[in-house]
Amino acid sequence: MRLDKYLQVSRLIKRRTSAKEACLAGRVQINGKIAKAGSEVKEGDEITLAWGKRLTRVKVVQVPLRNVPSAQAKTLYQLLEERTVGTEE
Secondary structure, three states, rough: OHHHHHHOOOOOOOHHHHHHHHHHHEEEEEEEEEOOOOOOOOOOOEEEHHHHOOEEEEEEOOOOOOOOOHHHHHEEEEEEEEEOOOOOO
């Protein structure tokens, strides 16, 4: 599945166009490398997403064949890290 589609289906980013923009801006990495919107996502991949003031790191647990209900979306990944960035005191 394409990275932008996975981010939308898993509800990590609400809209696919927003996911595509994040990829174009270099804010999304797969396994430590900046990824394009069309990059293929596989089970076991580690996605790092810098979106807004949040940094989120997840491990892909499952890649669905199509859209899933919102209640099931969080089962597609395992949250490894989530923190706010840019508010250094």
